[in-house]
Structure formats: C-alpha cells, structure tokens
Amino acid sequence: MDIQIRLARPEDITALVSLIPESARTLQATYYTSEQIEGALGTVFGVDRQLIEDGTYFVAENAHQIIGCGGWSKRKTLYGGDLGKTAAEDRLLDPSFDSAKIRAFFVRPEWARRGIGSQMMERCEAASLTAGFKTIEIIATLAGEPLYRRFGYNVSEKFEISLPNHSVLPVVRMVKSFAQTYSDKVRDLT
Numbered sequence: 001m002d003i004q005i006r007l008a009r010p011e012d013i014t015a016l017v018s019l020i021p022e023s024a025r026t027l028q029a030t031y032y033t034s035e036q037i038e039g040a041l042g043t044v045f046g047v048d049r050q051l052i053e054d055g056t057y058f059v060a061e062n063a064h065q066i067i068g069c070g071g072w073s074k075r076k077t078l079y080g081g082d083l084g085k086t087a088a089e090d091r092l093l094d095p096s097f098d099s100a101k102i103r104a105f106f107v108r109p110e111w112a113r114r115g116i117g118s119q120m121m122e123r124c125e126a127a128s129l130t131a132g133f134k135t136i137e138i139i140a141t142l143a144g145e146p147l148y149r150r151f152g153y154n155v156s157e158k159f160e161i162s163l164p165n166h167s168v169l170p171v172v173r174m175v176k177s178f179a180q181t182y183s184d185k186v187r188d189l190t
Contacts, residue, residue, distance in 0.1 A: 005119050008057040008069065015066040016047045016059075016106075020081075023106035031142035032169065039163030046081020048073075050090060051103060058123055060107075060116045068116040070105030072124035074131060079103065079139040079161075079171075095132035099175065102138035102148070117147050125151070129178055137175045148174050 008016070024037050024045045037045075050073075051057035057071030076091050078101055093100070102124055107116050128136055137156075140148050145155075153174035160168035 039165035100128035
C-alpha cells in the first residue's frame with residue numbers, strides 16, 4: 001500500500017468535489033440518515049477552498065488518485081465548505097489564545113480503516129503546533145469521533161447543526177491541549 005500525503009492544490013478541487021459526497025454517503029450512513037447526509041453536503045460536508053489557499057489542507061494519494069483529504073485551519077470557521085461562510089467566520093486566529101481547527105476529513109470508502117486519517121491527523125497536529133497553537137478543536141461527526149478520541153481529543157459539547165433541508169446533524173465538539181499531550185509524553189519517558 002503506497003500512500004503519499006501532500007498539500008492539496010487548486011487543481012485537486014474537482015477530485016475532492018467527487019470524493020466528499022462518496023465518502024459521506026457511504027461512511028456516514030451508519031450514523032446519519034440519508035436526509036441528514038444530503039442536507040449536509042455542500043454546507044457541512046464540502047470543499048473549503050480557503051484551506052487549500054492557506055496551505056493547511058492535505059490529500060492522500062495512491063497511484064496518482066486522491067483517496068482521502070483532511071486538514072487544519074488557522075481561521076475561525078469550524079466546519080463546512082465554501083457555501084454559507086461569512087467574512088467574520090474566516091478571520092485569522094491568534095495562536096496565543098485561540099484553538100486551531102481540524103477540518104474536513106474524508107476518505108474513499110474502499111480505503112477506509114487503513115490509517116489514512118491517522119496519517120493526516122499527525123500532519124495536521126504537527127503543522128498547527130509549529131504554527132504556535134496550544135490547543136486544537138474539531139466539530140466531529142459521529143463517525144469521526146472514535147478516530148479523534150484515539151488521538152486524545154475530549155468531548156466538550158454535543159449539539160446539532162441545522163441543515164438547509166430542515167433536518168439537523170448531531171455532532172461533537174472535541175478539544176485537545178498540546179501542553180497536556182506533551183507533558184504526558186515527557187512523564188511516560190521518565
């Protein structure tokens with residue numbers, strides 16, 4: 001299994017527009033109804049070009065085919081694609097007191113459970129730590145929550161996102177402190 005993780009480029013958008021609905025419809029189906037998934041496509045589940053422009057979005061490739069994507073953000077926006085964002089949501093965060101955001105992880109169904117999400121999480125966490133962030137948060141889908149728990153994220157809130165088709169999407173806000181993570185690693189080494 002030869003998988004390369006690299007930064008996403010604008011020319012990847014066409015492949016991402018195809019990958020995201022395929023991933024959501026298949027891998028979220030155990031957790032959400034078809035109505036919830038369809039209502040979330042384009043708004044909650046969608047391409048955010050700002051992440052690509054910021055150089056904080058990754059793709060996973062195998063044989064030059066994009067098989068997964070995910071990233072982090074240094075902006076206020078917590079979730080969603082290009083649709084429905086406001087300028088206020090897109091403002092840059094201050095790493096000294098704001099949390100970086102994990103954003104938009106999707107994997108082609110036939111590549112699920114092969115460590116692609118974990119590889120991208122490692123890249124995202126390292127990049128956000130390098131950018132000076134001390135905490136990181138995510139609005140996780142119910143399907144994504146187990147991955148983020150394995151990475152040490154803790155649930156801080158459960159809520160529902162209102163969707164354009166008048167249904168709601170249950171999600172989980174999760175947070176991780178890098179200070180705690182690294183103090184745990186130091187303790188384990190002594």
